[in-house]
Amino acid sequence: MAHEHKLEIFRGLWKFKSNTQKIWGVLAFLCVITAIEVVLGIIKPEFLLKNDNAFLGLKLLNWIFIILTLVKAYYIAWDFMHLRDEKTSLRRAIVWTPIFLVAYLVLILLLEADYIYEVFRDGFVTWNF
């Protein structure tokens, strides 16, 4: 059981006096990120939605959402699930196993989906009628 807590986040930029304070600090940070996501989702800045500005087939706004989600996931796992206080070996076993498998699955499935999309678009199959 890890009774000692590491009491700083953002690589030491934000230090806390107690674990309880750290929890509230992380909550504030997560709320700020969620607020940014919601505001972006409501305003939808036009240049972030243009297909011309898409990166790797995904609109820039969606990239921002995904990155912010990963940031949130990091702080939930590290501070709420105490991964920050666990041994490095345990942390790596927990984190890298799913990351590797999911990245592989997503890569394969999305490439395949894009291929099927092209087959549909180029008129080999009639489906939109």
Next chain:
Amino acid sequence: MDSTVVTGSEENVWGGGNQPLGASYGKLMMWFFLVSDALTFSGLLAAYGFSRFKFIETWPIADEVFTHVPFVHGNFPMIYVALMTLILIISSVTMVLAVDAGHRMKKNAVIWYMFLTIIGGAIFVGSQAWEWGTFIKGDFGALETKGGRILQFVDTETGERAAIADFAKTIPSERVNHERKNGVWFYNGEELPSYSVNEVIEGFKAHPNITVRTESIVQEGEKEGEKTVLSRTDALKKLGSATQVVEGANLIHNEYGSRLFADFFFFITGFHGFHVTSGVVINLIIFFNVVLGTYEKRGHYEMVEKVGLYWHFVDLVWVFVFTFFYLV
């Protein structure tokens, strides 16, 4: 083979009694479960991504689907889901505060924080149920074509969605709902929708300010990213291929657009809601154990920490579901 030689306590790696990963058996097993469960959810979300990329130009726009807030009329995309997300994050915080209080052996604090966590979880599950109800009931109604695509209606002047009920004509007909009292051999038939295709088309002809909106998303130009709105003539032609009226959504028909969207909505949020529900139940069990003083006697509150891991995981999954279902 001589495997029982003990030369010193530090070298006794395989003799048991030490914890190479610095975590107890129970905690390790919880992590095992969470990693495998994470892969299950990833499988579902990746399948969602697959279907979405396959139909990238016709997929429903989530902002137009989830627009309701309980007790309030009007169009508020995102607001309620954002609130649900906030509720779940806050219940995650009360959970981690309970774990923290457990480390410091403060029984009453643990009881209160666990209680708040359970309340937060219950509110979230309730909101989820309400969201399902609204989604199943539907908004405006639509027509489904022979190819299974959806035709929705918009007002040409305001550009806003038009509900079938507002413009469809009522034509007297012999169409009646088949009920149990009318047949000797009654099989549950599909409920008739409020209007027939014919009534909708006649109503459409009588209202020159209504036109059809298809599933296709405009790919370039001024209206990029919006659904295609047809002219009246094209719309009338398109209406010829309509086969049935769709109101609301289920696993087979979906008035919001692609049926796969509804299928994944039910599967993914349903699977997550199931996790939240079981989380609330496990939290309740641990809550009563804390109240009874079980962990006080045991000398440590590790069970609270383990159930906490599960609860945070549920929150973590929701963060991803929120992004991929409602934001992206």
